[in-house]
Amino acid sequence: MASFTTLTSHAALLSAENVDTDQIIPARFLKTLDKNGLGKQLFFDWRYLPDGKDNPDFVLNKPEAQGAQILIAGDNFGCGSSREHAPWSLMGWGLRAVISTSFADIFKGNSLKNGLLPIVVDAATHAKLVAAVKANPQAQLSIDLAKTELTLPDGSKVTFPIDNFAQHCLLNGIDQLGYILSFDDKIKAYEAAHA
Amino acid sequence: MPKTLFQKVWENHVVVEEAERPSVLYIDLHLIHEVTSPQAFAGLRERGLKVRRPDRTVATMDHSTPTLPKHLQVIDDQARAQLSQLEKNCAEFGIRLFPLGDSKNGIVHVVGPERGFTQPGMTIVCGDSHTSTHGAFGSLAFGIGTSEVEHVLASQCLLQTKPKTMEVRVEGTLGAGVTAKDIILALIAKIGTGGGTGYVLEYTGSAIRALEMEARMTVCNMSIEGGARAGMIAPDDATYQFVAGREFAPKGADFDKAVERWKKLPSDAGSTYDTRVDIDASALEPMITYGTNPGMGVGITKALPSASDFSGAERAAFEKAMTYMGLEDGKPLLGHKVDVVFVGSCTNSRISDLRAAASVMKGRKVASGVRTLVVPGSHDIKKQAEAEGLDRIFTEAGAEWREPGCSMCIAMNGDQLSPGQYAVSTSNRNFEGRQGKGGRTFLASPLTAAAAAITGKVTDVRTLG
Numbered sequence: 293m294a295s296f297t298t299l300t301s302h303a304a305l306l307s308a309e310n311v312d313t314d315q316i317i318p319a320r321f322l323k324t325l326d327k328n329g330l331g332k333q334l335f336f337d338w339r340y341l342p343d344g345k346d347n348p349d350f351v352l353n354k355p356e357a358q359g360a361q362i363l364i365a366g367d368n369f370g371c372g373s374s375r376e377h378a379p380w381s382l383m384g385w386g387l388r389a390v391i392s393t394s395f396a397d398i399f400k401g402n403s404l405k406n407g408l409l410p411i412v413v414d415a416a417t418h419a420k421l422v423a424a425v426k427a428n429p430q431a432q433l434s435i436d437l438a439k440t441e442l443t444l445p446d447g448s449k450v451t452f453p454i455d456n457f458a459q460h461c462l463l464n465g466i467d468q469l470g471y472i473l474s475f476d477d478k479i480k481a482y483e484a485a486h487a
Numbered sequence: 488m489p490k491t492l493f494q495k496v497w498e499n500h501v502v503v504e505e506a507e508r509p510s511v512l513y514i515d516l517h518l519i520h521e522v523t524s525p526q527a528f529a530g531l532r533e534r535g536l537k538v539r540r541p542d543r544t545v546a547t548m549d550h551s552t553p554t555l556p557k558h559l560q561v562i563d564d565q566a567r568a569q570l571s572q573l574e575k576n577c578a579e580f581g582i583r584l585f586p587l588g589d590s591k592n593g594i595v596h597v598v599g600p601e602r603g604f605t606q607p608g609m610t611i612v613c614g615d616s617h618t619s620t621h622g623a624f625g626s627l628a629f630g631i632g633t634s635e636v637e638h639v640l641a642s643q644c645l646l647q648t649k650p651k652t653m654e655v656r657v658e659g660t661l662g663a664g665v666t667a668k669d670i671i672l673a674l675i676a677k678i679g680t681g682g683g684t685g686y687v688l689e690y691t692g693s694a695i696r697a698l699e700m701e702a703r704m705t706v707c708n709m710s711i712e713g714g715a716r717a718g719m720i721a722p723d724d725a726t727y728q729f730v731a732g733r734e735f736a737p738k739g740a741d742f743d744k745a746v747e748r749w750k751k752l753p754s755d756a757g758s759t760y761d762t763r764v765d766i767d768a769s770a771l772e773p774m775i776t777y778g779t780n781p782g783m784g785v786g787i788t789k790a791l792p793s794a795s796d797f798s799g800a801e802r803a804a805f806e807k808a809m810t811y812m813g814l815e816d817g818k819p820l821l822g823h824k825v826d827v828v829f830v831g832s833c834t835n836s837r838i839s840d841l842r843a844a845a846s847v848m849k850g851r852k853v854a855s856g857v858r859t860l861v862v863p864g865s866h867d868i869k870k871q872a873e874a875e876g877l878d879r880i881f882t883e884a885g886a887e888w889r890e891p892g893c894s895m896c897i898a899m900n901g902d903q904l905s906p907g908q909y910a911v912s913t914s915n916r917n918f919e920g921r922q923g924k925g926g927r928t929f930l931a932s933p934l935t936a937a938a939a940a941i942t943g944k945v946t947d948v949r950t951l952g
Contacts, residue, residue, distance in 0.1 A: 309804045314918040319897045323565035325525040337920050368681035374616040376632035402632035456507050472642045482502045
């Protein structure tokens, strides 16, 4: 897994609430054997018009969103299916962090395992971020994962919650499977006791 | 100290528990299917790892499998490649597979219980969010991502942070025409699609106790639509009777011993939950969703909310949904035209669901212009339905009787809505485009779906007579 330490970027703004994983990447694109190359399918049915051209009204098609590595999303982002294709496609487009007031559980877990950082902020901070990005789409946000600190465009700082272990894994690019397998003796003992 | 069902199952499966770290949790049963597993097997190969417990791993093909009986033509090369990759993976790693066309094939959450793999007190995972279905047996069952599929394949364990618990107490008696599907749609309408985030639900109360096992599966299946990864129901005699005699269930003295263990699972008197929600089953009517997430549901005779009931982001979300659905706010959905009816999915494709739909369609005809698909959850269910003559009731009414699979619930196999079409569907998600790009879904019970097929409109099944 790619490590995550700090990130400074402008942000794209997707204000819809309850964005489900079927919107992030529709099910018809799940017939793949790969986890790479899914950036093109991100938000497909919102992003492209029926004739296949870019929908100019969709946030990720706007010139100011290009190159953004942070997405500011509405509440309960990533609800619905367990498809890990959702973080794969967000990362495939170039995003490394999503900021919202809340995330669906499975999406959050999947994101953390892929180096996509889900940042939860309170409603007031969220409103402030939305206003700042609306006022200046190139406004820079900074994330410092070691300090669990988000710096807003006005220079103010907020701390965000993150599970200690997930933070440790992200900072060091530690793979969780390796960690689990380090307990092989205990797994064997459990199996012996429950055979 | 008194413990809840969840606490008991959790504690029975903890392999490692350390401060400031997620627990290492042992997984008893790992179900896999073609869509969310290929990258996990690829990961194993890259690392040179084996599947630790192929004997605790079971695979089926369901998401993109065709349901047209005569052709069984897989929709495209990509789907074919994914199905054949699952076959290769299962052969290489020694995993039991129920492939397309196999007499034991079906939807993963139907096959698990049907074959007796699903048992009380287990931890069960699958790369599919509707794994919550298996919680109906008093197991802790939840959906996982593909990275976690790889973790379980390699180690039979998962890293999990202990969730909170929510009691969903459902008391009272369901009225005629009101079903398990209506209980769960009412709960999600009440708590919203994020209301259960961070919780494991336990459904309790007299109305839950009164449900048959298949109906309990319907309730637990949609726990995830309320944001909860898992929903559980304490096992009782109905559970033990359902499991008894199934192919992979314990037999004879082993079964009796298992039942003794399972009887210790229900929550102890005096155990407490982090929070509680109450549902009055007696007050429920058939439910239907009108919007683009499963929380946007109402009693079928009620008017839809008005935009003025909401403010801010909620109002924007409501208006966006109404625009997508092409509906007027503040009016009831009754009488709204319907183009397609889908009876199927891991929520409502079991024999009791098909019997319910058939009870409405018997001796009647599907309304002209309405396309009705009835898709059983497995080959066992299909055979049983045919033995009871349900298939003839459906086909004589003008409905299509299909082969098992996820079909139009996820629209990966070619069974899908056309843009703008309205469906009454017994499935679990009404997200934009879920049943086909531009398609518009009203979620409801098999009774309500069958009633819509007959009249061609959103109909209160209680008025059909």
